[in-house]
Amino acid sequence: QQPVQSPQAVILREGEDAVINCSSSKALYSVHWYRQKHGEAPVFLMILLKGGEQKGHDKISASFNEKKQQSSLYLTASQLSYSGTYFCGTDQGTSGSRLTFGEGTQLTVNP
Amino acid sequence: EPEVTQTPSHQVTQMGQEVILRCVPISNHLYFYWYRQILGQKVEFLVSFYNNEISEKSEIFDDQFSVERPDGSNFTLKIRSTKLEDSAMYFCASMEQAWKTQYFGPGTRLLVL
Numbered sequence: 318q319q320p321v322q323s324p325q326a327v328i329l330r331e332g333e334d335a336v337i338n339c340s341s342s343k344a345l346y347s348v349h350w351y352r353q354k355h356g357e358a359p360v361f362l363m364i365l366l367k368g369g370e371q372k373g374h375d376k377i378s379a380s381f382n383e384k385k386q387q388s389s390l391y392l393t394a395s396q397l398s399y400s401g402t403y404f405c406g407t408d409q410g411t412s413g414s415r416l417t418f419g420e421g422t423q424l425t426v427n428p
Numbered sequence: 429e430p431e432v433t434q435t436p437s438h439q440v441t442q443m444g445q446e447v448i449l450r451c452v453p454i455s456n457h458l459y460f461y462w463y464r465q466i467l468g469q470k471v472e473f474l475v476s477f478y479n480n481e482i483s484e485k486s487e488i489f490d491d492q493f494s495v496e497r498p499d500g501s502n503f504t505l506k507i508r509s510t511k512l513e514d515s516a517m518y519f520c521a522s523m524e525q526a527w528k529t530q531y532f533g534p535g536t537r538l539l540v541l
Contacts, residue, residue, distance in 0.1 A: 347527060349529070358534045359519070359532050361530070361531060361532075364528070413461075413483035414459060417473060418470045418471045418472070419470065
Protein backbone atom coordinates (compact mmCIF):
# COMPACT_ATOMS: atom_id res chain seq x y z
CA GLN A 318 0.00 0.00 0.00
CA GLN A 319 1.41 3.35 -1.00
CA PRO A 320 2.30 6.02 1.55
CA VAL A 321 0.24 9.20 1.70
CA GLN A 322 2.03 12.48 1.22
CA SER A 323 0.83 15.91 2.22
CA PRO A 324 0.51 18.57 1.08
CA GLN A 325 0.11 17.82 -2.63
CA ALA A 326 1.66 21.14 -3.55
CA VAL A 327 3.25 24.10 -1.85
CA ILE A 328 4.45 27.45 -3.11
CA LEU A 329 7.11 29.34 -1.21
CA ARG A 330 9.09 32.50 -1.50
CA GLU A 331 12.83 32.12 -1.32
CA GLY A 332 13.92 31.91 2.30
CA GLU A 333 10.67 30.44 3.62
CA ASP A 334 10.36 27.06 5.32
CA ALA A 335 8.28 24.04 4.39
CA VAL A 336 7.34 20.67 5.85
CA ILE A 337 6.34 17.67 3.77
CA ASN A 338 4.73 14.69 5.45
CA CYS A 339 4.62 11.02 4.55
CA SER A 340 2.52 8.46 6.39
CA SER A 341 1.98 4.76 5.99
CA SER A 342 -0.56 2.30 7.30
CA LYS A 343 2.06 -0.44 7.20
CA ALA A 344 5.03 -1.00 9.49
CA LEU A 345 8.13 0.43 7.88
CA TYR A 346 11.77 -0.48 7.97
CA SER A 347 12.93 2.73 6.40
CA VAL A 348 11.81 5.87 4.60
CA HIS A 349 13.68 7.32 1.65
CA TRP A 350 13.28 10.88 0.38
CA TYR A 351 13.95 11.89 -3.20
CA ARG A 352 13.63 15.10 -5.18
CA GLN A 353 12.77 14.99 -8.86
CA LYS A 354 12.97 17.86 -11.28
CA HIS A 355 10.90 17.80 -14.43
CA GLY A 356 12.14 15.24 -16.93
CA GLU A 357 14.95 14.06 -14.69
CA ALA A 358 15.61 11.06 -12.46
CA PRO A 359 14.79 11.12 -8.76
CA VAL A 360 17.77 12.32 -6.75
CA PHE A 361 18.36 10.78 -3.35
CA LEU A 362 18.13 13.16 -0.39
CA MET A 363 18.23 10.97 2.68
CA ILE A 364 17.26 7.67 4.23
CA LEU A 365 15.80 7.17 7.68
CA LEU A 366 15.84 3.78 9.31
CA LYS A 367 13.39 2.68 11.96
CA GLY A 368 14.42 3.89 15.35
CA GLY A 369 13.03 7.40 15.12
CA GLU A 370 16.22 8.98 13.95
CA GLN A 371 16.49 12.42 12.51
CA LYS A 372 18.94 13.30 9.80
CA GLY A 373 20.04 16.51 8.22
CA HIS A 374 21.71 17.61 5.07
CA ASP A 375 22.53 21.29 4.79
CA LYS A 376 19.16 23.05 5.26
CA ILE A 377 17.13 19.89 4.66
CA SER A 378 16.37 17.51 7.49
CA ALA A 379 13.93 14.72 8.17
CA SER A 380 12.49 12.68 10.98
CA PHE A 381 10.87 9.27 11.23
CA ASN A 382 8.34 8.44 13.91
CA GLU A 383 8.29 4.66 14.00
CA LYS A 384 5.26 4.44 16.30
CA LYS A 385 3.14 6.51 13.94
CA GLN A 386 4.83 5.25 10.75
CA GLN A 387 5.25 8.84 9.71
CA SER A 388 8.13 10.78 8.30
CA SER A 389 8.50 14.50 7.77
CA LEU A 390 10.90 16.39 5.53
CA TYR A 391 11.88 19.85 6.69
CA LEU A 392 13.20 22.44 4.27
CA THR A 393 14.46 25.59 5.92
CA ALA A 394 15.43 28.87 4.28
CA SER A 395 14.37 27.49 0.91
CA GLN A 396 16.38 28.22 -2.20
CA LEU A 397 15.25 28.39 -5.82
CA SER A 398 17.06 25.11 -6.44
CA TYR A 399 14.71 23.34 -4.00
CA SER A 400 11.88 23.50 -6.53
CA GLY A 401 10.76 20.09 -7.73
CA THR A 402 8.61 17.17 -6.74
CA TYR A 403 9.46 15.44 -3.50
CA PHE A 404 8.71 11.76 -3.14
CA CYS A 405 8.89 9.59 -0.11
CA GLY A 406 9.62 5.94 -0.75
CA THR A 407 8.85 3.42 1.95
CA ASP A 408 10.55 0.09 2.53
CA GLN A 409 8.64 -2.50 4.54
CA GLY A 410 11.75 -4.59 4.97
CA THR A 411 10.97 -7.09 2.23
CA SER A 412 13.69 -9.30 0.82
CA GLY A 413 14.10 -7.16 -2.27
CA SER A 414 13.91 -3.82 -0.43
CA ARG A 415 11.33 -2.56 -2.89
CA LEU A 416 10.39 1.08 -2.47
CA THR A 417 6.76 2.11 -2.62
CA PHE A 418 6.43 5.76 -3.51
CA GLY A 419 3.84 8.32 -2.58
CA GLU A 420 2.14 10.58 -5.10
CA GLY A 421 4.67 13.32 -4.49
CA THR A 422 4.60 16.90 -3.25
CA GLN A 423 5.23 19.61 -5.82
CA LEU A 424 7.32 22.37 -4.30
CA THR A 425 7.76 25.69 -6.07
CA VAL A 426 10.14 28.29 -4.72
CA ASN A 427 9.72 31.76 -6.18
CA PRO A 428 12.16 34.68 -5.93
CA GLU B 429 31.24 9.91 -8.46
CA PRO B 430 29.90 6.54 -9.75
CA GLU B 431 26.53 6.73 -11.48
CA VAL B 432 23.91 4.40 -12.86
CA THR B 433 23.75 4.76 -16.64
CA GLN B 434 20.93 3.79 -18.99
CA THR B 435 20.58 3.40 -22.73
CA PRO B 436 18.87 4.48 -24.84
CA SER B 437 17.63 7.76 -23.40
CA HIS B 438 14.59 7.64 -25.71
CA GLN B 439 12.96 4.76 -27.54
CA VAL B 440 9.99 4.87 -29.88
CA THR B 441 8.44 1.56 -30.89
CA GLN B 442 5.34 0.15 -32.51
CA MET B 443 2.77 -1.70 -30.44
CA GLY B 444 3.57 -5.39 -30.37
CA GLN B 445 7.30 -4.95 -30.86
CA GLU B 446 9.92 -6.12 -28.40
CA VAL B 447 12.15 -3.61 -26.65
CA ILE B 448 15.23 -4.04 -24.49
CA LEU B 449 16.22 -1.33 -22.07
CA ARG B 450 19.77 -1.39 -20.80
CA CYS B 451 21.33 -0.30 -17.56
CA VAL B 452 24.83 -0.31 -16.12
CA PRO B 453 24.52 -0.25 -12.32
CA ILE B 454 27.19 1.15 -10.03
CA SER B 455 30.03 -1.36 -10.09
CA ASN B 456 30.12 -2.65 -6.50
CA HIS B 457 26.36 -2.72 -6.06
CA LEU B 458 24.57 -6.01 -5.51
CA TYR B 459 20.87 -5.13 -5.79
CA PHE B 460 19.27 -3.96 -9.00
CA TYR B 461 15.85 -2.53 -9.72
CA TRP B 462 13.53 -1.38 -12.44
CA TYR B 463 10.91 1.26 -11.75
CA ARG B 464 8.64 3.07 -14.13
CA GLN B 465 6.91 6.43 -14.08
CA ILE B 466 3.99 7.23 -16.33
CA LEU B 467 3.99 10.91 -17.25
CA GLY B 468 2.80 13.05 -14.35
CA GLN B 469 2.41 10.13 -11.97
CA LYS B 470 4.38 8.57 -9.17
CA VAL B 471 7.30 6.18 -9.50
CA GLU B 472 6.19 2.54 -9.47
CA PHE B 473 8.25 -0.52 -8.57
CA LEU B 474 8.56 -3.23 -11.20
CA VAL B 475 11.18 -5.72 -10.09
CA SER B 476 14.19 -6.26 -7.87
CA PHE B 477 17.11 -8.54 -8.71
CA TYR B 478 19.75 -9.99 -6.44
CA ASN B 479 22.21 -12.86 -6.71
CA ASN B 480 21.21 -13.48 -10.33
CA GLU B 481 17.54 -13.94 -9.65
CA ILE B 482 14.39 -11.94 -9.15
CA SER B 483 13.82 -11.27 -5.46
CA GLU B 484 10.55 -9.35 -5.80
CA LYS B 485 8.21 -8.26 -8.53
CA SER B 486 5.06 -6.19 -8.66
CA GLU B 487 1.74 -6.98 -10.26
CA ILE B 488 2.79 -4.79 -13.19
CA PHE B 489 5.68 -7.15 -13.96
CA ASP B 490 3.71 -9.79 -15.84
CA ASP B 491 4.85 -12.42 -18.35
CA GLN B 492 5.57 -9.75 -20.95
CA PHE B 493 8.47 -8.47 -18.85
CA SER B 494 11.78 -10.12 -18.12
CA VAL B 495 15.10 -9.06 -16.66
CA GLU B 496 18.58 -10.34 -17.18
CA ARG B 497 22.10 -9.68 -16.08
CA PRO B 498 23.91 -11.07 -19.11
CA ASP B 499 27.38 -10.19 -17.90
CA GLY B 500 29.06 -8.60 -14.91
CA SER B 501 28.03 -5.08 -15.73
CA ASN B 502 24.74 -4.85 -17.64
CA PHE B 503 21.21 -5.24 -16.36
CA THR B 504 18.41 -5.36 -18.91
CA LEU B 505 14.64 -5.10 -18.98
CA LYS B 506 12.86 -6.73 -21.90
CA ILE B 507 9.28 -6.09 -22.85
CA ARG B 508 8.24 -8.84 -25.24
CA SER B 509 5.20 -7.34 -26.91
CA THR B 510 4.75 -3.69 -26.08
CA LYS B 511 1.36 -2.13 -25.42
CA LEU B 512 0.31 1.49 -25.57
CA GLU B 513 0.10 1.58 -21.79
CA ASP B 514 3.77 0.62 -21.49
CA SER B 515 4.65 4.17 -22.52
CA ALA B 516 6.51 5.60 -19.56
CA MET B 517 9.89 6.59 -18.21
CA TYR B 518 11.77 3.51 -17.04
CA PHE B 519 14.34 3.97 -14.31
CA CYS B 520 17.02 1.52 -13.31
CA ALA B 521 18.36 1.74 -9.77
CA SER B 522 21.08 -0.02 -7.86
CA MET B 523 21.94 -0.48 -4.22
CA GLU B 524 25.20 -1.52 -2.60
CA GLN B 525 23.72 -3.74 0.09
CA ALA B 526 20.38 -4.50 1.69
CA TRP B 527 18.33 -1.64 3.09
CA LYS B 528 20.68 1.07 1.91
CA THR B 529 20.27 3.87 -0.59
CA GLN B 530 18.93 3.16 -4.06
CA TYR B 531 20.55 5.29 -6.73
CA PHE B 532 18.54 5.98 -9.84
CA GLY B 533 19.75 6.21 -13.40
CA PRO B 534 18.65 8.99 -15.76
CA GLY B 535 15.87 6.88 -17.26
CA THR B 536 14.72 5.69 -20.67
CA ARG B 537 11.65 7.35 -22.07
CA LEU B 538 9.66 4.70 -23.94
CA LEU B 539 6.91 5.69 -26.32
CA VAL B 540 4.71 2.97 -27.79
CA LEU B 541 2.72 3.98 -30.87
